[in-house]
Each structure stands twice: as structure tokens, then as C-alpha cells.
Amino acid sequence: MIDPRLNHSEQGFPPRYVAEARDALAAAVAKLPSTAAARLRQIEDAALAGEGAVAAARAKRDEVARPVAELRTTVAQSTAPHPGNLERLAQLEAELEHREEVLRRFQAERIAANVAFGGIHRALEALPSNARLVAVPAPEPKKGQTLTSVRETIVGLKGDIHTLETSAPTIEEQEAALRAAIAARAEAGRPRLDRAGRLKIAPTANAQSAALAVACWAFPEAVFERMVAEGALRESGAMPAAEKATQLADLRARLFEAEVLEETLLLRDGGTRRNDADPFAVLGVRVEVGVKARAA
Template identity: 70%
Template sequence: MNDPRLNHHVQEFTPLYVREAATAIAATVAKLPPAAAAKFRAFEDAAFAATAAADAARAKRDEKARPVTTLREAVARSADPHPANLKLLAQFEPELEHREEVLRRFQAERISTGMAFSAIQRVLEELPPNARFVEVTPPAPKKGETLAAARETIAGLKGNIAALEHSAPTVEEQEATLRAAIAKRGEAGRPRMDRTGRLKTDAAATAQAAALAVACWLHPEAVFERMVAGGALRDGGTMSAAEKAAALATLRASLFEAEVLEEALIQRDGGTRRNDADPFAILGIRVEVGTRARAA
């Protein structure tokens, strides 16, 4: 009788989460405008081609490295290396160096192409199912417009956005936030009577935290005034939260337009994409999520 263990073989299969992710990204790509979908597939093909080219270059490097390694070991072991080995080593080492340089170029291309494709794939995977895509017509770059100038504009806009995001709230908003925090802590210090007739609070177990909670409940205005006197508030900003949100929306819209122009310049003049380039600007799409997308 044949032992079934002798016929055992490992059955390879794709994990379920990988299949589900592939199905999900395929469904998202199917919803893209035709031009964006074509560009996504071009990035995907380029990433696969770059990986294949790097693998082929590595195989060629390894093919040449094996005899070079053998010859180097033979020469190192011998006090008087054979002239034929020295001649072959002198012939093979430059060829190996050339293949090493070719491999480095292909590896750099694989990394660059793979990062661009991975960034695009990642943002598409993170979108909710109700996301709606709107095609953005890229501007025709004007004569004299350069990639360097576009990137200077992008850097300036990003700096303005970061500065506005980290700017201080107005004094009134800081005061409102502080009063809300005191009121919340005061709720934990509010006494209540349990079934046995004892008074209890929901304050933290430490005596210091419990005392603060009771103080916030008993004298919230006094706590507020003492904290303000102690420097709890920063110098206030000049824009309210609503004004800041509107300004940030305008800056981010300008940034997106600048990145769309940047991609158009790359298409016209060539160049390497930034690692932090907006994947949606690269694809030439704007994403709508939420009420507007559900109503569409």
C-alpha cells in the first residue's frame, strides 16, 4: 500500500484578506474616470515592469558574481596565484562592477516607481464605498512655466497651510475651551447619594484629582480665574475657527491646483515626482465623499 504521506505537497493559496483587498481596489478603479483608470494601470504596469527588470538585473549580477567569488577565493588561498586565474579575474571584475551599477539603477527605478504606485493604491484603498470621482482637466502649461517654479509655489502653499493649522485660537475660543474642560471635570466632582445614604462622586481615585473635580463643580468661575491668572491661555490668534477653516479650504484648493499643474509639467517636460505628491492630483481626479456623493 502506498503511504499517502509520500504524496504530500504544500498547497499554495492566496490569503483571503489579499483577495478581498484586490477585489476592493479593482472595484474602486472601475469607478474611476477613463483617463484616471488608464493612468492607474500604467503606474501598475510600470511598477511590475520595474520589479521584473530589477530581478533580471540581479540574476545577471549573481551570474557574474559566482565565478568572480570563486576566482577571488582561489587567488587568496594561493601564495603564487596561477596567471590564468589572475587574467580571468582582471577580465571578470570590471564586468561585475558594470552589472552592479546596472542593478543599482534598476533598483532605484523599482523603488521610485513602486513608491508612486503604492501611494496611489493606498489612498484608493482607504476611500469609503460612497466616494465619487470627478475628473479634473489639467491645465495646459504656459510657455516659460517650469517644474521648479511650480514646486516653489507648492512649497509656499504647504508652509502657509502648516502655519495656519498651528496658529493659536482666539482668546475667546481658548476661554470657551477652558470653561468646557472645567465644566466636564466638575461633572465628575458633582456629589451624589448612594442607596446607603453616603455621598459619592465619580472623580478619579487619587485625592488630588478628586479635589480638583469637586472644586470645578463647587467654584468653576474661581478655578477659571485662577487658571487664567496662572497663564493657562496663550496669546490669541486673529482668526476664528470658522474663518480659519475657510482659509484652509481655499489654501488646500490652491495647493491641489498647483499639484495638478505640476503633474502636467512632468507630462510635458519629464522629471521625477515628489514622494509626497498628491496621488489624486497625479490621477487628475477630485474625490467627493459624504452627502454630496450619496446624492449623486
């Protein structure tokens, strides 16, 4: 008789974060405009169809690969291969090369579809709960605009954004940031009386960290001047943070418009979607949060 204690099955439950991610995704999908929801279904269908297409292409490849392998073995083992075998092998090898190429193409399409589908899911899961998704009308490509030219624009805009994001702050902003860092460290070095009347500072990682904290509390200006003398400040940037933020917002808006246009051209003319394409541009929606979302 089987011990009933050994004859049981454990009920598995997904971790809480898995359930939360699933719920967040469902809530975000429910917010999608009808056109974007239809687009998401198309991309999901393409991902599923890609799996089937790869499986079918692999099966057809294998149909030819097996006799090719057998003929290659037969020819290799023969000192005087039969001309018919050589002719048949050449025909099958050409067919095998064709079917390998078809399989590679379907594999690339499957990867692109899975990357797009997975990227959209992750982007939707990460949306804040108060986000609003607004449909963006598909733009009409201008005369002469091609997928290549639009992608050149995208590369240029991304380069401009990176340059601006990594540009140095002004000297005034760097000095303010350094003083703020010294003030923050000084809080850890501020002496306090405990209940026994002993002076103590906040716990620090080591003695060097404690010494720095006390120096920042006791001699903040001296620490500032010494750090400046030691080269703590970089070469001054020309653009204040507020102006930089305005320009970055403009560049990102233009980038989004270019990526929406790119998706329009892809749907019209065909082609391979970039792996780093903006998921919301692919869906044709703009994300609004904060004041805009609440006002809507």
C-alpha cells in the same frame, strides 16, 4: 494506518477587516473615471514590471559577480598574479560596477512604483462610502514651468499650511476652549444621590482626578482664573478659526492643483515621483463628499 483525525487541512478565512478593506477597495476602484482607472492600471503594471526588471538586473549582476569573486581570490592567493588575470579582473570590475548601478536604478524605480501603488490603494480604501471621484483635466504647463519650479511651489504651500495649522487660536477661542474643558470635567465631579441616599460622583482614575472634577463643578470660575494665572493660555493668534479654515481650504486647493501639474510634468518629461505625492493627484481625480457628492 494513519489516524484520520491527524489527516486534515484547516480551511483558512481572512479576518473580517481584511475582507471589508478588499470590498471597500473594489467599490472605490469601480467609482474611478475611465482615465483614472487606466492610470491606476499603468501604475500597477509598472509595479509588476519593476519586480521583473530588478530580478533580471540582479541575475545579470550575478553573472559578473561570480567570476569577479573567483578572480579576486586567485589574485589574492598569488604572490605574482598573472598580468592576464589582472587585466581581466579590471575589465570585469568595471562591468560589475555598471551592472550594480543598473540594479540600483531599477530597485529605486521599483520602490517608487510600489510606494505609489500602495499609497493609492490605502487612499481608496479609506474613502467614505458616499465619496464621488471626479476627473480633473490635466493642466497645460505654463511657459517656464518645470518639475523643479512646481516642486518648489509645493514645498512653499505645504509650509504655509503647516504654519497656519499650528498657529495659536485667538485669546477668545482659547478662553472658550478652556471653559469648555472645565465644564466637561465638571460633569464627572457633579455629585449624585444613589438609591441608598449617598452622594457619589462618577468614577475617576484616582483621587487627584476626582478632586479636580469636584473643583471644576463647585468653583469653575476659580479654576479658570487660576489656570489663566498659571499660564494656560498661549500667545494670542491673529486669525479667528473661521477665517483660518477658509484660508486652509484655499491653500489645500492650490496644493492639489500644483500636485496635479507635477504629475503632468512627470508623465511628459519623466522623473521620480515623490513618496508623499497625493494619491488622488497622481490619479487625476478630485474627491467630493457630503453635499457635493449627493447632488451629483
